[in-house]
Every structure is written in C-alpha cells, then in structure tokens.
Amino acid sequence: xxxxxxxxxxxxxxxxxxxxxxxxxxxxxxxxxxxxxxxxxxxxxxxxxxxxxxxxxxxxxxxxxxxxxxxxxxxxxxxxxxxxxxxxxxxxxxxxxxxxxxxxxxxxxxxxxxxxxxxxxxxxxxxxxxxxxxxxxxxxxxxxxxxxxxxxxxxxxxxxxxxxxxxxxxxxxxxxxxxxxxxxxxxxxxxxxxxxxxxxxxxxxxxxxxxxxxxxxxxxxxxxxxxxxxxxxxxxxxxxxxxxxxxxxxxxxxxxxxxxxxxxxxxxxxxxxxxxxxxxxxxxxxxxxxxxxxxxxxxxxxxxxxxxxxxxxxxxxxxxxxxxxxxxxxxxxxxxxxxxxxxxxxx
Numbered sequence: 001x002x003x004x005x006x007x008x009x010x011x012x013x014x015x016x017x018x019x020x021x022x023x024x025x026x027x028x029x030x031x032x033x034x035x036x037x038x039x040x041x042x043x044x045x046x047x048x049x050x051x052x053x054x055x056x057x058x059x060x061x062x063x064x065x066x067x068x069x070x071x072x073x074x075x076x077x078x079x080x081x082x083x084x085x086x087x088x089x090x091x092x093x094x095x096x097x098x099x100x101x102x103x104x105x106x107x108x109x110x111x112x113x114x115x116x117x118x119x120x121x122x123x124x125x126x127x128x129x130x131x132x133x134x135x136x137x138x139x140x141x142x143x144x145x146x147x148x149x150x151x152x153x154x155x156x157x158x159x160x161x162x163x164x165x166x167x168x169x170x171x172x173x174x175x176x177x178x179x180x181x182x183x184x185x186x187x188x189x190x191x192x193x194x195x196x197x198x199x200x201x202x203x204x205x206x207x208x209x210x211x212x213x214x215x216x217x218x219x220x221x222x223x224x225x226x227x228x229x230x231x232x233x234x235x236x237x238x239x240x241x242x243x244x245x246x247x248x249x250x251x252x253x254x255x256x257x258x259x260x261x262x263x264x265x266x267x268x269x270x271x272x273x274x275x276x277x278x279x280x281x282x283x284x285x286x287x288x289x290x291x292x293x294x295x296x297x298x299x300x301x302x303x304x305x306x307x308x309x310x311x312x313x314x315x316x317x318x319x320x321x322x323x324x325x326x327x328x329x330x331x332x333x334x335x336x337x338x339x340x341x342x343x344x345x346x347x
Contacts, residue, residue, distance in 0.1 A: 018172025056312035076319035078296035135269035143269035153244035163208030200297025222252035227283025239284030
C-alpha cells in the first residue's frame with residue numbers, strides 16, 4: 001500500500017492491483033529500495049558467476065563487470081532461459097519439472113457475469129465475475145483454468161525472437177468487454193523427449209515457433225473460435241468476441257501448434273466446464289494460442305536452507321522452480337531472506 005497499491009489487497013481473497021496501477025507501484029518500490037541504500041541496475045544482465053571452492057564470490061554483469069558478493073539471491077522469473085544455460089555451465093545442479101501449456105479463452109464479460117451471478121448480474125457491488133475450473137481426464141491428464149482476468153485482455157509475452165507466447169492481464173477497474181483465462185493442460189518431463197535438464201525449454205520453443213508460423217509472422221497470434229476448434233475447422237470470422245491480443249491475430253488450426261494430447265484434453269474438458277459455468281462452451285468464445293509459460297520447466301536444486309549446489313546462491317521464486325504464481329513467489333522470497341538472515345547474522 002505504501003507504494004500505491006489499493007487498500008483492498010489487505011483483505012480480498014484474490015488481491016488485485018491492476019496492470020495500469022502496477023506501473024506506478026513498481027516505480028515506487030524501486031524508489032523505496034534506493035532510499036534504503038539499495039541500487040537498481042538497468043541493462044545489466046548477469047552473464048556469469050564468480051566462484052571459489054564451491055562457493056559464490058560474486059556475479060559477472062554484461063560479460064566483463066564483476067560485482068563481489070558472498071550471497072546472491074537469484075530471482076529471475078520463469079523465462080530467463082539464458083540464465084539457466086549459464087548456471088549449467090557453472091555446474092549448478094538443476095533438473096526438469098512439470099508445467100502446463102494451452103491457450104487463452106475469451107468470453108464476453110457480461111456473459112460470465114450472467115452465468116455466475118444469475119439475476120444479480122450487473123449489481124455494482126459484485127464487480128466483474130470470475131471462475132476457476134479443473135477437469136481430470138480418465139487417461140491421467142488434467143485441464144484447468146489459470147490466471148483468470150475479468151474484464152481484461154490477452155497480451156503478448158514472448159521473450160525470444162520468432163515465437164508467440166500469450167498471457168493475460170486486467171486493469172484496476174476490470175472494465176474491458178471480455179473475460180479471459182488460460183486454459184491449460186499439464187505436461188511432464190516424459191513429454192519432453194530428452195533427459196537433458198533444459199529439454200523442457202526446447203519443448204516450449206517448438207510450440208512457440210509453430211504458433212509464430214501459424215499466426216503468419218509479425219508476432220500475430222493464431223486464433224480459433226471454440227465451436228470451430230471442437231469440430232476441427234479453421235474459423236472464417238469473429239462472433240460476439242473480438243480478439244484483444246495485440247499486435248494482431250490470424251485464423252489458424254490450433255491443432256498445428258499444440259501437442260495432440262493437449263488439444264484432446266482441452267476438448268474433453270469443455271463439456272465438463274460448460275456444466276459448471278453454463279454456456280462456457282459457447283461456439284463464439286475465442287481461443288488464442290499459445291500459452292507456454294505457466295511456470296518454469298526447470299527446477300534449480302536447493303537444500304533445506306534454500307541454498308543451491310553452489311553455496312551462497314539462493315534461487316527463489318518462479319525461476320527457481322518452487323513457486324507458481326505471484327503470492328507463492330513472494331512467500332518463497334521471504335523464506336529465502338529469512339534463511340540468509342539466520343546464516344549470516346552477526347551475532
């Protein structure tokens with residue numbers, strides 16, 4: 001709150017700041033760090049570790065600058081693929097982990113409000129409705145909705161050239177015309193086709209690049225109406241839902257940019273979800289591909305004190321592979337800070 005977040009985050013079960021307000025909040029947090037003696041570096045990429053006797057002695061920045069440190073908290077986020085490769089080069093132990101892939105699904109927000117609130121839809125005290133759904137297929141796969149964004153938009157989230165990745169966001173007011181959510185299916189290391197620790201990243205890249213091609217280039221995303229997806233047809237036009245993704249979209253067959261067991265599980269899940277949110281399977285709902293960054297496909301090994309195989313290195317948050325969202329990442333960071341304080345306290 002001191003950084004500008006709304007007071008409601010103190011008591012809401014699903015605290016929400018809003019992407020529009022978050023820009024100012026992050027700037028204020030940076031100012032708070034600086035005022036307490038910290039330094040924030042821009043255009044400063046960690047390209048190596050300085051090691052001695054199995055312990056960290058600092059980090060290398062932009063290939064040539066060394067910053068000495070006996071404690072390094074590594075909080076990279078789940079898409080720092082260059083950092084994972086660098087850690088492997090330095091002998092830091094890491095291994096594969098499961099995650100999930102799929103698409104974003106968009107419905108009219110008014111439709112979700114009516115499905116969830118019934119006759120009370122539109123009441124000013126209720127706000128835009130959301131949902132959370134899960135389906136466990138007989139074959140062992142599971143499909144679920146994740147990061148549901150009422151009144152939000154589907155956004156571009158690629159971190160490498162030549163790939164399309166989607167995500168979702170909402171402004172503070174959640175006043176957009178569409179509701180969107182990730183619609184994901186769990187995958188495991190058995191799907192990656194290799195026992196290399198970074199095989200999950202290569203597996204992600206495959207589908208992201210296929211989505212880029214299916215979208216026709218220019219980082220346009222492939223889209224398909226739900227009704228056409230269920231019947232295996234490429235869509236020809238939009239209905240009640242216009243795509244919110246920018247820089248643009250192209251009609252495509254989403255079976256061409258996701259594994260067959262993922263699309264099959266999504267098709268199985270739709271009737272189940274429709275029974276819980278009546279009308280979820282509306283033919284004009286829009287699917288946008290692909291979402292491949294639900295969490296990290298890599299886990300950096302660490303011990304009970306949250307230390308990596310290199311002493312003094314504390315991998316934390318989603319990039320460490322032990323958290324899967326904003327709140328769990330925050331808690332993981334707090335736990336790591338506590339471990340550092342216990343180990344290095346001067347008394």
